[in-house]
Amino acid sequence: MSQNATRRIHVIGIGAGSPAHVTAEAAEALAEVDVFLVADKGAVTDELVAVRQAICERFIAEDHPYEFVTVPDPRRGPDAERDAAQYSQGVRDWHAARTRAYVEVIEQLPDGAVVGFLVWGDPAFYDSTIRIVDAIREHLATSVRVVPGISAFQALAAAHGIVLHRIGEPVHVTTGRRLVQEWTRTQEAGIDLGTVVVMLDGQLHCRELAATHPDTVIHWGAYVGMPQQALRSGRLADVIDEIVDLRGRLREEHGWVMDVYALTPRG
Numbered sequence: 001m002s003q004n005a006t007r008r009i010h011v012i013g014i015g016a017g018s019p020a021h022v023t024a025e026a027a028e029a030l031a032e033v034d035v036f037l038v039a040d041k042g043a044v045t046d047e048l049v050a051v052r053q054a055i056c057e058r059f060i061a062e063d064h065p066y067e068f069v070t071v072p073d074p075r076r077g078p079d080a081e082r083d084a085a086q087y088s089q090g091v092r093d094w095h096a097a098r099t100r101a102y103v104e105v106i107e108q109l110p111d112g113a114v115v116g117f118l119v120w121g122d123p124a125f126y127d128s129t130i131r132i133v134d135a136i137r138e139h140l141a142t143s144v145r146v147v148p149g150i151s152a153f154q155a156l157a158a159a160h161g162i163v164l165h166r167i168g169e170p171v172h173v174t175t176g177r178r179l180v181q182e183w184t185r186t187q188e189a190g191i192d193l194g195t196v197v198v199m200l201d202g203q204l205h206c207r208e209l210a211a212t213h214p215d216t217v218i219h220w221g222a223y224v225g226m227p228q229q230a231l232r233s234g235r236l237a238d239v240i241d242e243i244v245d246l247r248g249r250l251r252e253e254h255g256w257v258m259d260v261y262a263l264t265p266r267g
């Protein structure tokens, strides 16, 4: 391990895509960063880097020099064809390759440099940056500061003007990949998950619940907080076809789409 402990890493939650989501604490941390590391994800990178650059231009004083370094993202295997164990192993291998790539870049930086990772939304939800930074610290001595951000599902709730859960009830946050199995198994076991928030669902798996749970209420949003924002809500069986269609059209129009939704069983 390098004994250079003077490098610092800031993991900064920047909110779900709107510069207005950047908190005062995030702005303060941004202003200390010398080098922002960004994973090169190919086609979507330009847009994601552009959002990050706009945030830096807005919140970092002109006399503070900083640069963006794009680190090639290692190729990730075909998740859809993998079972759960293969998927977890694939993600672990991918994280290890990513870690090596970052360590190589950080090692080249001068003593005292502050490295910034700008994390979409909040670093605590479905983001590997904190795990990768922990792994980086196994190779390089650095201190770490994590700054929370507004998560996509908080922005979704605000955009719809709703409280996510009924009074005193729970919220379950999960991925599209797990939704149907978790929903079905817990219902069969008589377990109440409360409102289920679904992220990372490129397939809108909630479609599969529309026939069996038509009265479930969905609050859906794409590009929440961004100029392209699209929102729909209603009884799942009534609105799901429109959402599927709209999502497809938006993806075609913009080249990418990020969406999140909340499902609340009719009480």
Ligand SMILES: C[S@@+](CC[C@H](N)C(=O)[O-])C[C@H]1O[C@@H](n2cnc3c(N)ncnc32)[C@H](O)[C@@H]1O
Pocket: 016, 017, 119, 120, 121, 122, 123, 124, 125, 126, 127, 150, 151, 152, 153, 198, 199, 200, 201, 221, 222, 223, 224, 225, 226, 258, 259, 260
């Ligand atoms: C890799 S996860 C990152 C989550 C992020 N850390 C957060 O707290 O929002 C990406 C997922 O977040 C959701 N997401 C992020 N930004 C969004 C936005 N502006 N509008 C809708 N969904 C968004 C989508 O479900 C997307 O698949």
